[in-house]
Amino acid sequence: MDAIKFVHDQMTNQPEFPEFRAGDNIVVSYKIIEGDKERIQDFRGDVIQIKGSGSTKTFTVRKMSSGVGVERIFPLVSPNIVGIKVLKYGKVRRKRLFYLRDLVGKKARIKERKFTSKK
Amino acid sequence: MNGLIGKKVGMTSVFDGNGRNVACTVIEMGPCVVTQVKTEESDGYSALQLGFGEAKEKNTTRPELGHFAKAKTTPKQRVVEFRDFDAVEKAVGDLVNVDEIFEEGDYVSAIGTSKGKGFQGVVKRHGFKGVNDATHGQHNRQRAPGSIGAASYPAKVFKGMRMAGRDGGRRVKTTNLEVVKIFPEQNIILVKGAVPGHKGGFVILEK
Numbered sequence: 001m002d003a004i005k006f007v008h009d010q011m012t013n014q015p016e017f018p019e020f021r022a023g024d025n026i027v028v029s030y031k032i033i034e035g036d037k038e039r040i041q042d043f044r045g046d047v048i049q050i051k052g053s054g055s056t057k058t059f060t061v062r063k064m065s066s067g068v069g070v071e072r073i074f075p076l077v078s079p080n081i082v083g084i085k086v087l088k089y090g091k092v093r094r095k096r097l098f099y100l101r102d103l104v105g106k107k108a109r110i111k112e113r114k115f116t117s118k119k
Numbered sequence: 120m121n122g123l124i125g126k127k128v129g130m131t132s133v134f135d136g137n138g139r140n141v142a143c144t145v146i147e148m149g150p151c152v153v154t155q156v157k158t159e160e161s162d163g164y165s166a167l168q169l170g171f172g173e174a175k176e177k178n179t180t181r182p183e184l185g186h187f188a189k190a191k192t193t194p195k196q197r198v199v200e201f202r203d204f205d206a207v208e209k210a211v212g213d214l215v216n217v218d219e220i221f222e223e224g225d226y227v228s229a230i231g232t233s234k235g236k237g238f239q240g241v242v243k244r245h246g247f248k249g250v251n252d253a254t255h256g257q258h259n260r261q262r263a264p265g266s267i268g269a270a271s272y273p274a275k276v277f278k279g280m281r282m283a284g285r286d287g288g289r290r291v292k293t294t295n296l297e298v299v300k301i302f303p304e305q306n307i308i309l310v311k312g313a314v315p316g317h318k319g320g321f322v323i324l325e326k
Contacts, residue, residue: 003128003307004145010302011133031138056132080138 008054012077020059022047022097023090023110028061028074029082040082043072046090046110048097062100064108069101089113121206121220122325123149124171124197125308127231129318133299133309143299144229144314146322148217149306153209154190154198167204169215170195172321197321206326218303221326228294230323231316235288240264245281291315 020026027044045063048071052058057076062069074081090110100108125148132142155168172195176184179194187194190212207219221227241247241264250260264283268276297311314322 003147003305004131006302006305007131007133007145007300007307007309011300033138054131055134075134075140077134078138078140079134 005054008056012055015077015081017076017081017084018086020047020084020086021090022050022095023092023113024086025088025090025110026061027085027087028072029084030074030078031080031082044087045070045072046097046100048100050095062097089115120201120325121204122199122201122323123215123217123220124151124169124199125149125217125306125322125324126172127314127316127318127320127322128307130313135299141299141311142313143309143311146229146308146310146314146324147306148221148308148324150214150216152190152192152195153211153213153215154186154192154195155200156209156211157200164202165204166200166202167209168198168200170198172196199323201325216303217306217308218301221298221301221308221324223298223301225298225326226295227298227310228292228325229296229310229314230290230292230325231314231320233287233289233291233315234317236286238284239286240283241281244283244286247281 024047025045026047027042029040029042032039032041043061043063045061047059048062049060050057055077058073059076060071060073062071064070089112091113092110125146128145128147130142130144132140135141149171151169151171153167154170157164157166157168159165170187170190170192174194174196176194179187184194192212207215209215236243240262242249242262247264249262250257250265253261264281267280267282293313293315296314299309299311301308308324310324316322
């Protein structure tokens with residue numbers, strides 16, 4: 001598998017995004033090309049899955065859009081992603097939060113991870 | 120036909136200049152050693168015989184050992200002849216590298232041995248439709264081949280009638296694969312799409 005890793009290293013430039021985990025609330029800004037026009041759109045939601053490795057690593061963001069759950073899968077090294085901002089760090093007990101799909105309303109909330117400085 | 124022998128490493132995906140995600144196969148291509156040069160005068164046709172992959176000496180026959188010794192090289196696992204090889208002038212014992220034959224943007228054919236599927240029915244093996252009805256009197260017929268011919272005339276089943284049997288594990292050629300990228304130092308080539316065979320299997324790329 002070394003050759004594939006080599007290809008990953010050569011063909012992709014590792015993006016410098018802030019670290020995030022499953023359960024975090026993030027905003028993904030990505031380019032949309034319409035004909036010859038280009039604009040940037042934001043997608044805000046909870047990360048429910050991070051999978052893969054190297055240049056095939058992807059993450060799934062889920063949001064509720066007017067009562068309908070919407071999920072989008074982004075490749076992490078996609079050149080169309082302009083930026084990622086982490087808004088909230090979530091406190092979850094697993095890496096894949098598919099149980100959120102069955103929950104609605106207040107139950108679908110994710111507890112926030114609080115950072116306390118050690119003294 | 121110009122070409123080279125290589126080994127399939129696996130698949131991955133890369134982004135092209137337009138931001139599109141392209142599925143690619145990574146192949147370790149060459150360097151291949153020229154084991155014989157056939158010419159119009161001596162053999163009646165012109166061709167280049169290439170060898171690739173280190174073979175054990177104990178698994179190589181005596182005549183083959185002599186053949187490789189002539190080219191001053193170690194025994195090779197695969198030896199393939201390419202007719203009318205005109206990309207580069209090579210003598211016996213020379214190495215042929217991937218960047219001498221292929222360029223990025225070329226369209227190539229890949230030849231490999233497809234993955235063995237074992238004993239398969241006609242739906243998978245020959246693309247039959249089966250009987251697509253579970254009702255209307257059908258029972259146990261959903262993947263059945265149907266009729267295999269008429270009755271008292273011709274009173275036999277024609278040879279070559281497509282039936283169930285061993286599937287896969289045969290020579291397959293995939294054409295019109297685009298070369299996405301070449302790494303000459305690492306002898307790695309990336310072609311768009313899938314290539315027949317399993318990882319580690321031998322692949323012949325032709326241009």
